[in-house]
Amino acid sequence: MDPFFGPTLELLMINRLVRQQGVILHTCGIARGDSGTLFAGESGAGKSTLAGLWNRQNGMAVLSDDRTVVRKTGSEFRMYGTPWHGEAKFGLARSARLDKIFFIRHGDSHRVRKLSMAEAVQSLLTCSFPPFWDAAGMEFTLEFFSEMTAAVPCYELLFKPDRGVVDLINKV
Numbered sequence: 694m695d696p697f698f699g700p701t702l703e704l705l706m707i708n709r710l711v712r713q714q715g716v717i718l719h720t721c722g723i724a725r726g727d728s729g730t731l732f733a734g735e736s737g738a739g740k741s742t743l744a745g746l747w748n749r750q751n752g753m754a755v756l757s758d759d760r761t762v763v764r765k766t767g768s769e770f771r772m773y774g775t776p777w778h779g780e781a782k783f784g785l786a787r788s789a790r791l792d793k794i795f796f797i798r799h800g801d802s803h804r805v806r807k808l809s810m811a812e813a814v815q816s817l818l819t820c821s822f823p824p825f826w827d828a829a830g831m832e833f834t835l836e837f838f839s840e841m842t843a844a845v846p847c848y849e850l851l852f853k854p855d856r857g858v859v860d861l862i863n864k865v
Contacts, residue, residue, distance in 0.1 A: 703828065712830075714856045715764035716837060722761035722772045722789075724754045729772045730862070731761060731788030731819040732850070734797040742854045750859060756787060762843065763791060770841050791845050793865065796820065800851025803861045813847035814838045818839045 700854070721732040721740035732743050744758035756774030763772050770791040796816045808816065817838045824830035848865065852858040 717822045720730045720757035721758045724789035728792050731794045732797050738797050750816045793848045795850040797850045803858050806849045808847045810842045813842040
């Protein structure tokens with residue numbers, strides 16, 4: 694692994710983004726036209742699995758299966774593909790308006806639950822790469838997450854790795 698392309702570049706991006714209205718999230722990002730959805734979760738939660746399921750859908754684009762940049766542009770939040778792909782190796786250099794965020798976990802059935810702002814901010818902290826070493830950067834990150842969860846609906850998603858989860862998400 695090239696040390697500059699991997700962790701070093703990511704640390705530089707984290708520092709730059711907190712000064713440019715953005716964050717990096719541990720998410721799978723999908724887009725239909727200019728409408729985007731993020732699936733956030735720790736390693737092994739199913740981000741690459743969901744990327745594979747969505748990639749088979751007409752009109753869908755997988756921006757990333759592991760890390761996505763989110764920035765605020767005017768009054769909207771936009772998500773961007775990154776070169777840091779996961780196991781499924783999905784990555785596109787394009788963006789979409791962020792419309793929904795799902796915090797994912799494997800389950801024995803498909804279930805969705807709307808999260809409160811506090812739950813969503815807490816979940817974002819566990820699925821992000823905040824600059825813990827920078828007090829001003831952390832302050833920005835917490836404010837950014839508060840604004841984002843006020844503007845973008847956030848849900849908990851338990852799912853089985855089958856097409857039924859795609860059908861469920863299309864109804865939310």
